[in-house]
Amino acid sequence: MSASVALRVVYMNHKLTDGLFPPANPLPIPSSECLQILSYIRHMATPPFIHARCAYSPRISNRNSKGASQQPHLASSSSPSTFTFSISSGTNSGQRHQGLRAQAMSSVTLGNSIASIGNLKNDPDHLLVLVHGILGSTGDWTYAEAELKRRLGKNFLIYVSSSNTYTKTFSGIDGAGKRLADEVLQVVKKTKNLKRISFLAHSLGGLFARYAIAVLYSLDTYSRDQPGNLANSVTGNSQGTSLSRGGMIAGLEPINFITLATPHLGVRGKKQLPFLLGVPILEKLAAPIAPFFVGQTGSQLFLTDGKPDKPPLLLRMASDSDDGKFLSALGAFTCRIIYANVSYDHMVGWRTSSIRRETELSKPPRKSLDGYKHVVDVEYCPPVPSDGPKFPPKAVKAKKAAQNAPNTQNTVEYHEIVEDEMIQGLQQLGWKKVDVSFHSAFWPFFAHNNIHVKNEWLHNAGVGVIAHVADSLRQQEASSILPANL
Template identity: 70%
Template sequence: MAASPSASAAVASNERQRGKAAAKGGVNDSWQNQRFESHAMSTTAGNKPSSIVNGERGPDHLLVLVHGIMASPSDWTYFEAELKKRLGRNFLIYASSSNTFTKTFGGIDGAGKRLAEEVRQIVHRTESLKKISFLAHSLGGLFARYAVAVLYTPNNLGDGDLNDASIAGLSTKHGLIAGLEPINFITLASPHLGVRGRNQLPFLLGLHFLEKLAPSFASVFVGRTGSQLFLTDGKPNRPPLLLKMATDCEDGKFISALGAFKCRILYANVSFDHMVGWRTSSVRREDELPKPPQRSLDGYKHVVDVEYCPPVSSEGPQFAPEVAKAKEAAQTEPSTQNTVEYHELVEEEMIRGLQRVGWKKVDVSFHSAVWPFFAHNNIHVKNEWFHNAGTGVVKHVADSLKQQESSYLTANL
């Protein structure tokens, strides 16, 4: 049963109060003051929250940009400038800075919590906000998925879980994110299924002996985040974090939070991405990968295909005894057979969980670009000069955001 408007307002008010309490408690991380000062012109008037700045009503749609591993907000310089030109003043575009560089090594859960707190602070300081969207690149997509679960509040406080029938319906009755109406959740080349398994981490060239050794070295080079990406985190009898993030569990309402968004889009490189494979970034099984067209869509160079995948009813992912046994074998005796068996079991469970919500899947191919091997950074134009092959992707993302905004306005007339 949908919550009443007054109930929705109460939930939003409660979320704002949480943000105020956090602000009063004081968060000492330097990223807060730095980012708030840099966004003072667009988010605040003086030191007080305000919905009207210079006689004009402030933006009502917060778009949070989340960078990937060993990166910073500067990675979004070109993308952010283009979005501002194309989307107009109704959007407050904010590039997150709470997980810069080596902070990305401390675990997806820790980074997700920092991102959630950063978003709460922005919402607290900008009273005009009513809607929220996320746009994330690479590992940032997993940070954003964790953060939205932290920020999620069901409208019906007595029943936060979504059943298979209700999860397909996309409206505010499914809850709020940071007290705002969730609109878009978009990722660019994000490893939603982790990077374990054949060609999920393409620079290993699909060689079994390298893929066997990689999990052992991952935690050395990229810390806790590495073990989570390779699904080796936690005790043998406990599910890995990424499997938890494909369902609702005691750690968070991950699938309900995703289901609250009106639109979810996965942009994935079909080839030449040496960091994130096509399967994991598009949440597909091997036999579900289509043959990518060679021609780009009209007006969107290197964007080659768009597919809408409706929700698939299921009981959600399980961590069955045989999966726990396979995990223990992969941790203690990491043979090729053990690691492949464990990965295949967990990957199938993650896919089943994430398919409970509908996705729009956008395939990108830089095969005809001058520097196709930069695909992972081309897809979000990390550098305007070296990665400008991705400008068509930027335009496609902007137009998708505009289309969803127009649909929202039409629905609320």
């Protein structure tokens, strides 16, 4: 099958799955290409596309549906010389109960096809950086690395970061972020043909990655006027300045920024650190003693770092500050996705990992999405205009009290102020939020490590999450490659 025909097929699939409903007018395919296309489709055998590009459209979940999903199929038109593609909606219970490993094997074809279209030499031109969390190592990604390589094809260079292993994660988010940035730069310098870059980070690694991309960010721009990309480049603040367009990361085009169970809002406050069981006295004691166990990283996670009159690091990282262009760097990525455990995560609470207020949390669905076991909900959150985060005088006063004479009242008051400011800053950008629930897993209390399959034997409940991540990456890869080649 020629590359041009394959390009047309993948592009049509990309266009058809770009929305939530079938197109009004099916796309015709000349009869001279029908046999080649039929053969191509038969060998693709992939799960349905899970939303091409990172468009901010309504919630897709099981909350108010019965598992409806979009399924592409081939149908004959009234003309004998053409075939048309259309999309139907319905439940595919047979596919839902297939093994995820079988689905992973069957989805490799499309990944390789996209690679061959975008890069005829089959040299990787998309760098995907995997970043582990606290006390982690490269071994944390053994399963995910192998699975992503198999699913994504040769167009991706998957690199597992090793600059912040084990106790190096205690030296502070800023220090670890700078080391990660240096490591990424070295990879880029040593590897030819790289054009795009994405990050996939687990837990604390997501904060390291957020700091690193600010270090790597530059205002150099690349062309984003291909069809459809402007829809994803959403305007971020109330002054009309675009926070989601332009800029490069390590000299490459930023595509995906994905985090798994990352404490974006820190770990202060009710149920943000679940192993404390929400007990006020334990939450009160945790902040002062955290630096003794996990160093500067601990005080930064508990928002008590720095002098009383200076905003904590995580608040500064919710905007463009003197420390770096944190929000602009995040906004440069075409797609930002956060995966959050809704329960059973003893390290990171649902609210902080999904960047939501307590009032924004609702009862999650208990039914998994078709083909992705334990993935229960996907929500597309458009940007919310804001003047950005601030550190008002009442926050200064509350921080001083929380540092010098912590008690339940002043620590809760301080965290509520800072948390809301962080949310206002980060919600200036659009996010795709994916909720994960391991309530039905054999070992649900391993949720924090299940979500990225830290160990294939102990944490294999998370293979559906990795499958969802891989398909999200494939879709964004297709949307970034195809318009440029048409």
